[in-house]
Amino acid sequence: MHNATVTTPALGSTWVLKKQRGRFAEFAIHLVRHPIGAAGIVLVLLLIFVAIAAPLVSPYDPLAQPSKRLLEPSVQHLFGTDEFGRDIFSRIIFGSRVSLQVGIISVGIALLIGASLGLVSGFYMGLFDTLLMRVIDIMFAFPGVILIIAIAGVLGPSTTTAMIAIGIVYSPIFARIARGPTLSVMQQQYVEGAQAIGAGQLRIMARYVLPNIAAPLIVQATLSFSTAILSEATLSFLGLGTQPPDPSWGTMLGAGRKYMELAPWVAIYPGLAIMFAVLGLNLLGDALRDVLDPRLRQL
């Protein structure tokens, strides 16, 4: 605020700052008051907390084999032990790191590639736009999971290839979501005004277009985050993602399936962990969509 009053015109800047803070606060209040949004925020914060504080909150080393194999859930081992005598609760806690990492990096890749291409395509239009749209149509011609499995299969199984495969396959949706609003923003008078006062193309993209196309991208990023976690779990379950002994929920479920009749907890808890993480992100995504789109606030 102090800086704002120093700059010229001081009054205008102060007003802008207050206005922005007000909008953000209003947005946050809407999100927290949204019953579904609040539940989503709690679950997502829990996921983030567990992932960050994993070494502090997990009772055992996720790779250590401190006990007998396939022990039932007890006070010593809340979720029991797996086929190597490892503590399932600790492995689930550390597994949240893999899920969070996959979600952030793969959606980050998709957002970076997809949104930049979509923005540039909508900004310049012409041949680049036509070509990009054709490539996107082709990528959409493949069922997502099939393409992810094929790319991960070709690149070889690992968490890194899983993130790359998911990031590549998710890019087109971000390109399409960024392109549409960019086209309409480009028709707005404030963009014309910026061009008239000599703003550079990069500045127009970053300062005028990007903030106005951010809302649908944020909603899509939240929803893609949840499907990215599911996709990684699927890949790992099939043996094409995170490799043992690293604790990934999908890998744990895939390995535990063989011992399910003897020790159901080996498969039950990793699945529940996936469900709660994905549910939290879906709840948050739904609430964000409602809050960011005033038309839906009434629904």
Added chain:
Amino acid sequence: MGRYILRRIVLLIPTLIGISILVFALMRFLPGDVVQVLVGAEAQITPEQRATLYRMFGLDAPIYVQYLRWVGALLQGDMGTSLRTSQPVTSIIAGRMPITFELALFSALLSWIIAIPLGMLSAVRRNSLMDLLTHVLGLIGLSLPNFWLAAMFLLITSVILRWQPQAEWVSFLQDPWTNMQQVLLPVLSLSAALVAVVMRMVRSSLLEVLGQDYIRTARAKGLSSTAILFGHALKNAAIPVITVMGVQVGYLLGGAVVIEQIFGMPGIGWTVLNGIYQRDYPLVQGAVFFIAIIFVLINLLVDVLYAYLDPRIRYK
């Protein structure tokens, strides 16, 4: 309508070419030497033998020649030969497709039967307890990994109910009763997420239609709620729902990979996955290409249906 369909078919050609390039390129990125994969990792071969094998499989030609040869053969219905079984890929796919088709069809039908009435109910009784319940249940359905659900179904039926269908796959035509028992759990596992997606779409689409002026007019002239819902709202609300159903085919084909693997159903998804595990690249290439073609054709069908339901689209 005829012109619209023709235009859509012509537009398919570049997409099909693009798909073929992508699938071909993907398989050429396979790490390691393809010939070594063919003969097995442990086999020792001389450089001369390697060169002969390269020539034999046409791998010595420039990449675009290899691509054109592959496309040329494709156009004649030849997708190559499996490296593991030496069977033609086309006949393998033809044998496996009915299994996936049955799984997809039953899963789609079951999900629509459950989701459409539930979606309608939550739209009509908006903001009621029922609406909130279906919303949360829908989100849970979307969040459940289908492979975990499948594992839980297996656990419940085999450990608690002590019931297991016959392990060896039997087609519907051979023995319908055994076949239905075999597809029951896979269909239930695959439907959960579909129910959630369709239900949510039916609800939001119906809510949008119910808020329009012509519905208010219908109410004003004294029509009953049932007559408005079934006579006026449903057809227009169906348009976006049909698109979602088209997109679901992609989910079904993708989901089939995991579900078929868990239940040991030798369908097309199972074929892709085992092809990847065994590095049988002509089989993976053929099966992925085939899945993409089916997906594109179903999307075409959805677009045509969409244009039929909404004439504004075909006159654009």
